[in-house]
Amino acid sequence: MIRVLFLAQLREQLGTAELQVADGGITTIEALKQHLVVTHADWARFLFNNKLLVAVNHEYAKADVTIKSGDEVAFFPPVTGG
Amino acid sequence: MSFSIMVQTQDFEVGREYAELISGDTAAGAVVFFVGRVRDMNDGQQVKSMSLEHYPGMTENILQHILAEAKVRWELVAARIIHRIGELNLGEQIVFVGVTSAHREHAFQAAEFLMDFLKTQAPFWKKELGGDGKENWVAAKDNDEQRKSRWE
Numbered sequence: 001m002i003r004v005l006f007l008a009q010l011r012e013q014l015g016t017a018e019l020q021v022a023d024g025g026i027t028t029i030e031a032l033k034q035h036l037v038v039t040h041a042d043w044a045r046f047l048f049n050n051k052l053l054v055a056v057n058h059e060y061a062k063a064d065v066t067i068k069s070g071d072e073v074a075f076f077p078p079v080t081g082g
Numbered sequence: 083m084s085f086s087i088m089v090q091t092q093d094f095e096v097g098r099e100y101a102e103l104i105s106g107d108t109a110a111g112a113v114v115f116f117v118g119r120v121r122d123m124n125d126g127q128q129v130k131s132m133s134l135e136h137y138p139g140m141t142e143n144i145l146q147h148i149l150a151e152a153k154v155r156w157e158l159v160a161a162r163i164i165h166r167i168g169e170l171n172l173g174e175q176i177v178f179v180g181v182t183s184a185h186r187e188h189a190f191q192a193a194e195f196l197m198d199f200l201k202t203q204a205p206f207w208k209k210e211l212g213g214d215g216k217e218n219w220v221a222a223k224d225n226d227e228q229r230k231s232r233w234e
Contacts, residue, residue, distance in 0.1 A: 007137055008207035009219040051222075055205070058140035074137060074205075078222030081134070081165060081206025082118055082177050082197060 001069060002026065004036070007076035013046050023069040029054050029061055032073060051078055084160040085153065087145040089136060091168040094178050103160050103180050110159035110182035114189040116197055118177040120170050124220065128213030134167045134176070137205035141165075148199040152181070155195065156188040163196060165206060195233055202230045 001020045011017050026032050037044045046052070054061040055074045067073060088094075096117060104113060120132050145163050152161060164178040179196045183189040208220040 005137075007205070008135060008209075055137070055140055058137075058143045060203075074140070076137065076205060077207065077219070079202065079205050080208045080220040080222050081136070081204050082201035 112186035115180035
């Protein structure tokens with residue numbers, strides 16, 4: 001399973017904080033997003049927003065990152081601390 | 083704890099942080115600190131209060147990472163980052179960055195670097211409660227990205 005988190009405004013937009021995704025065949029962030037919008041079509045405009053940030057296991061994900069079972073993937077909007 | 087980070091709900095005391103930064107040290111001739119506070123206006127809108135959330139685990143990773151990066155770039159004796167989370171009222175302190183160095187230019191630059199990276203990298207999000215009672219997620223500013231890019 002892949003643990004998927006949605007944080008801050010994105011959590012409110014999707015109405016979901018966290019879910020578990022069976023990892024069969026999902027190895028990229030792009031594939032994970034595609035998988036999510038199959039069951040939640042209305043999430044597409046939020047998940048395919050090019051300002052969205054992605055972290056895998058608490059580190060910003062590089063474009064070519066590979067994900068696997070047991071990973072934690074977080075999607076969130078641009079940060080606004082400080 | 084000459085280099086440390088802290089994410090906390092409770093307030094901090096600048097005097098105490100300063101005392102701890104210089105405790106037992108006679109090498110650092112320069113101390114620079116920055117405090118960020120909740121201000122009453124944002125983008126022309128009245129602000130009543132604010133709530134701050136973060137991504138536990140990643141926040142600490144990122145703050146440690148930017149502290150380590152500052153140590154590589156400048157000659158620092160000590161540094162500390164404190165960031166608050168939770169509900170904050172007008173005028174309350176949000177963030178503390180303190181840096182000590184033998185030389186003031188190192189301390190000034192490192193403090194600014196830490197803030198610029200914190201603002202654009204550390205996973206914190208602010209939601210304001212406006213004077214009209216409406217909640218509003220604060221939008222990231224392009225200006226902050228530009229400030230960060232100065233260091234690249």
